[in-house]
Amino acid sequence: MSLAAYQDAYLRLMLYPRDREDWYAGNLPLLGLTPAEEAALRALPRERLEAISSSVNLGRISVFIATVPATLKLLLDPEKLAQWAEIYAHQYPLAGVYPRETAMAPWLAFLAAQIEQPHILDVIVYEQARLGLSYYRKPQPLHEGLRLSSRATIFVAGPHLPQILQALWHEQLPSLEGPIEPRQGYLLWQGPQIPELMPIHWALYWILNRLGGLGNWAQWLEQLITEHPEVEDQRATLQAWEPWLRTRYLLE
Amino acid sequence: MALYAPITLDDIRRLLPWVPTGPILDIGCGAAAVTLAFAEYGFPVTALDVEPDTIARCRAAYGSLADWHCADLRAFELAPEYYAAIVCLNVFPFIPSDEHGPLLQRLTRALIPGGILIFSTFSPEDPGAAYTMATRLGQDIPESTGTLTPDQLRAALPGWESWHFFQGLVADDHPPHGPHTHGLVQTIVRKPKASPGIVDWAAMPHLGAGIGWRSVLSELLNDPDSTDFLEIMTDDFTHPQYDARLLQLAQRYTVIPHGVELSVGTPGALDAAYLSDVRRVADRCNAPWWSDHICYTRSGDFKTYSLNPLPATEEALQVAIANAKGAVQQVKRPLVLETVAYYARSPLSEMSDAAFTSRLAEGANCGILLDVANLVGNQLNMGLDPHAFIDALPRERVVQVHLAGGRLHQGLLFDTHDSPVWQETWDLLAYALKRCDIKAISLERDDHYDDLRALVDEVAKARHLIGQRL
Structure with missing residues (x-):
């Protein structure tokens, strides 16, 4: 038998x-099954x-609906959400939700594709960013070069996002009428319990976006100033961010 | 003094989900930063320091958050295999080097198997090695600062799983010395833990009647009599973010982890990362056993999240035995495997389902979790005889029973866990209780929570039935 x-x-x-029926004809003979196994599969009643x-x-x-983050559940029409979950389940038969940090991303991306309201899309971006964060971890080997901690990430969303999230965290419906431009960079980090969200200057975002275990803060700062001389007068401030982030263990 | 680098307090906090459930010993607690990290997470902590003023300050500031002792480690009684973690950061420099070996032995003996040692001391390259910081117990005569080489430390921990090892110079800056360096040797290690040998299933604890914990059922726990134990979905807790909540539950109840992703019938390698998570969850629960299903949930190309029954063939049996043994090796706790619902039985089967289940349990040294609701479903759906199935099982291996209500869908009874337990299921439970040495009955409910009182009543009914038998 070829189990x-x-x-x-x-x-x-x-x-x-x-x-x-189509699949039987095209594939069953190619699988290397024994005649008994082939017969057993063919004997499965279609209705069953x-x-x-x-x-x-x-x-x-029901699992797809249940695992939608609470923030989004407040914003989405339950009937529409149920319809989307049904479509998603049928369209992607292999999709699941575990482990959450990887399996939830396609489900949230599917929801984002159904939604036009930009503020709700921003909340999805926020929830997607949270998926990858983990505060807890076993000690990691020391490595060369600087990178954002595994508990921190950056993303871009509208300027109204913090107010929307504040309302949602208090289980209140936020106003979705605020500005959606200019787009804003955010630093998000996971504490032992709650996540922290902080809007950041684009120049800081530029540096953080390039940390990946290669180079150090000073090198990336010089590169930034070379490419964007207009931030030369922000040099001291941008230098000061490194110890601030280190103190909070957001760099490693 | 910032002597923790490069083990930081943050490193220790982030490690907490991997510390097994049990008491913690913080030696040389100082300002109690590490003590508080463990205590606020939910661990019971004993904190030691030789300085009376230090302990007095901690006691005044943090009161009952920890058990505070003004004591020298060398005079403090350490019960064998008692602590889940021991933190000993920079205490050994104050103890002469020739006392280090026996003292390290005492520390390692005091940890439970699987317990964590977080240790730091001066290496011979520390500038302080030239000074006299150490004293003998009860004496005031200064002696050479105690130091350990990395090799000496490693030799004291043979076979331990190393999670962190550091040796080198680190910068420090505090009065009265100002900026200076320290030579440190640091480690975070896990004490070896043997896999269970031959399990004496008859000696497993009797747990009574419990409920499958879901977050919506939290209010049930306000009544301590509502359940004798809890069964959690392992897969709900594999992310360490949920560990602190699980620690709370495990400190109030016996908690059994019940998973769905072992896929014991899938040929090929087990998912080592998943089993590492299961081990962490099972360690947190300190569970007498953990459970999963006699099924496969994935194949080479597909992952369905459904519990698909195995054909009862010799080949499938050998795959399941090998996987179950491998899983026990990795999780290091006894495994109990559950009978699943059948909606289509493979005509390839070469033996009865009861024979397959019994041989699997015996071959892999596993227990059996008998889902009597599934047996009722298999009778309705497939015409299988539930009484004959129960009669053919080895009675001492059936350690747990599942109860649940199912749903009829397109002419089949599905194991949906969303309705009250059927009378046929209660009857089958009574039958199983007469024939098997069942230690625990748990009620599963995954939807329709509108009548929590009725759920508690079902647990009480199960308790009554098992109580008559215990």
């Missing part, structure tokens, strides 16, 4: 029960496969 191929084929059939598939998907839809 791995048999399981692969069974899961394929369960996830796509409707195109099983569809019932299993349908039940599995009902469960997935």
Whole structure:
């Protein structure tokens, strides 16, 4: 018996029960299954496969809805969210939500593609940024060069985002009428419990965006000033950010 | 003194989810920064310092957050295998070098298997090595500052899992010396822990009747009598961000981690990263066992998040036995595997499901989690005889039972955990209790939480049934 191929084929059939006949014809002979395994798969009643598939998907839809961040749930119409979850479950049969830090990103991206309200899109960008952050970790080996801590990240969103999030964190509906321009860089970092969000100057964003374990703060600052001489008079301020970030363990 | 670098207080805080559940010992607590980090997270902490004023200040400032002792480590009794973590930062320079070996042995013995040692001291390259900072216990005569070489420290910790090791010079700046350097040797290590050998299932603790914990059920916990133990979804807690909450639960209840992503029937390598997370969760729960399902949730190309039954073949059995053994090796706790719901039974099966389950349990040294609701479903959906299934299981291996209500969908009963327990399921539980040495019954509910009182009543009914048998 070729258990791995048999399981692969069974899961394929369960996830796509409707195109099983075409798939049998095109693929089943290529899988290296024994005649008994082929016969066993062909013997699976289509109605039964569809019932299993349908039940599995009902469960997935409820999980997709349940795992939408609370901030977004407040902003989204529940009926629309349920519809989107159903479409997503059917369109992406392999999509899931665990582990959250990687599996939730495509689901949030799908939601973003359905939404036109720019302030809600900003909240999605914020939630996407949070997915990658982890405060807790085992000690890491020391490394050369400077980078943002694994608990911190940067992103760009509208200037109204902090007020929107403040309202949402207090479970209140925010005004979605504020300005959406100019776009603003934010530094987001995860504490033991709550995340901290701070708007930052574009020049600081420029430096943080280039830290990746290569080079040091002074090198990137010089590069910034070479490319953007207009921030020369901000040199002292930009230098001062490095110890500020280090004190909060946001650089490593 | 900023002597923690490059182990910082931040490093220690970020490490806390990997510290097993248990008491912490902070030796030389000083201003109590490390003590507070552990205590505020939820660990019980014993803090030692030789300076009476230091302990008096800490006691006045932080009161019952920790158990404060003015004591020299050398005169402090250390019970064997008692502490989950011991923090000993820069205490050894004040102890003569010839006392270091026996003292390190005392520290390592005092840690539980899997416990964490966070240790720092001066290396011989420290400028302070030229001074006389050490004293004998009960004497005031200064002796040469105690130092350890990295090799000496490593030799004292044979077979320990090293998470951090540092040796080198670090800058420091404090009165009366001003800017100066220190030569440090530092480590964070985990004490080896053996995998369980032959498990005596009959000796497993009786847990009574419990409930599958979900965040919406938190208010149930206001009533301490509502449940005897908790069963958590392991996969809800694999992110360390949720660990502090789990620590709170584990300090109030026996908590059993129940996972869905082991995929014991998938041929090929186990997911080592996932099992590392499971080990952390199981260590946090200090659970007598952990559980998952007799199924596969993924194959080479697909991951369905559904619990797909294995064909009862010799090949599938050998795959499941090898995977279950490997999982126990990595998680280092006894494993209990659950019978799943069938919606289609493979005609390839070469043996009965009960024979497959029994041979798996015996071959992999696992327990069995009997889901009686699934047996009712398998009877309705597949015509399988639940009584014959129970009769054929090794009675001492059936350590836990799951109860739940399911949902009829397109003519099949699905294991949806969203309705009250069926009467047929209660009847089957009573039957299983007569035939198996069941230690724990847990109720699963994943949706429709509108009547929490009814849930508590179901737990009470299960408790009554198991209570009659205990």
